[in-house]
Amino acid sequence: MKDSSGVMMIPTAPWPQDTAPDPAKQEDAVRLPLLAGFGLDVLEDDDELQRIVRFAAKLCDAPTSTVSILEERRQWFLARDGIEERETDRSVSFCGHAMLGDTIMVVPDAKEDPRFADNALVTGAPKIRFYAGAPLITSEGAPVGALCIFDSTPRPDGLTEIQEQGLKVLRDAVMRRLHARRRDLVRDAELQRSQEKLGALADSIPDIAWAANAEGEVDFFNQRWYEYTGLDHSTPPDNETARSVFHSDDQEAYVDAWDEALASGQPFEQEFRVRRSDGTWRWMIGRGVPVHDSAGDVTQWFGTLTDIDDGHRLSESRDLLARELSHRIKNIFAVVSGLVLLRARNRPELKDFAEELGEAIRALGRAHDFVRPLGSEKGNELRGLLNVLMAPYGIGEGKQVEVSGVTVKLGKRAATPLALIFHELATNSAKYGALSREEGRVTISLAERGDTVLIDWNETGAPGGKVPERSGFGSTLLDMSVKSQLDGSMEREWGKDGLKVRLSIPAKSLAI
Structure with a gap:
């Protein structure tokens, strides 16, 4: 079952012990899709399951034990001890009967049981005479198989009480392992969906988006990066690739700023030139923010690159105009001061006033040059x-x-x-x-x-x-x-x- 967002909803409580499977989930049309959701292929010969079947065999003093999974046409031994075969035909499966019960199915002597007397596994290898199987039932109530032990010698007395209790405990351990595997799959699928959504969101923004690990190594660029730089999608997103399109004159300042941000854990910001796909160099501003864990350590960096070339060039033009105006204003101060002194040359009575006024004008010139210099230090x-x-x-x-x-x-x-x-x-x-x-x-x-x-x-x-x-x-x-x-x-x-x-x-x- 899925919720409205498409996320699989899984019951968290195990199926009650000594309870038969849900009748509505016993048919293969319902049962098999649920079984597929466990992704059990990766659990074949799983170490934990192997330890369970070995202990089950020792507990019940039996030569053979398996975790049997019932598919549409076969009985598949997900874990096994004492048997070489990996699978058998489902039609001869004892576990197919055991998984439908409400408790452990015990067959003291298969030759005396009309259900199995003519079974190929009884008349032929491995010549099963005694069988005991604990049903494996999912949290939804769907039967998927059994944890079983069997022997070629009949046992009229069946299992002891301790053996029966132990087999149920081991059965529950098998189901916890299977359910853990399914939760991992669901979690991985949710993570994949989240990553796909994040990727789609990142690709939809006009800026270049990037991500880096805690050590500062870039591991993601959005679609805009490849469109802007012309780099092939097969090119790995790493620091070396990124810097290959950064202007050589800006590399040192960029690296210093990035190293400082990594060392301090503070946000990163730096302007530098990037080679566009048409070969032109354009000014960009790079920004990055760290993501911290509960201990305050940086775990990830996220950031953007924004093209600011038009504004940068406009700013340069304005600075050039400002410097030209500043130069002319400074010249005006000098001209006015000179005119005052020149006019007062033949007017001795104005000499002191002219000198004072000239000094005031020069003071204004110094103040102007301080806040609007012709050089770079303002x-x-x-x-x-x-x-x-x-x-x-x-x-x-x-x-x-x-x-x-x-x-x-x-x-x-x-x-x-x-x-x-x-x-x-x-x-x-x-x-x-x-x-x-x-x-x-x-x-x-x-x-x-x-x-x-x-x-x-x-x-x-x-x-x-x-x-x-x-x-x-x-x-x-x-x-x-x-x-x-x-x-x-x-x-x-x-x-x-x-x-x-x-x-x-x-x-x-x-x-x-």
């Missing part, structure tokens, strides 16, 4: 930007400026107002504060308080510490940059050693 961290902006004053331990504290993510939009803020602070300090004296020092520290980043500017060794009488353009610029562009706040304090400034800026404002 900055995205606030301390890095501060190091760039403060570099003209000397950065690091023992220098005039020291930057310390937490790592803070920095976005492109926030870099410009921050460049103006710290350029203004540094310029004022160089004119009037700590940076105007050789022994003066500035410390810039970064800290986090919840979702807010605190940036402290502390000067020591400034001359005089005089508080400005009025707020100038620089102070206005600072307030506007902090409040309007970064949605933050600023506190100033003039001490005897110099200016102290605290900026409180939302982390999300710095990250964009």
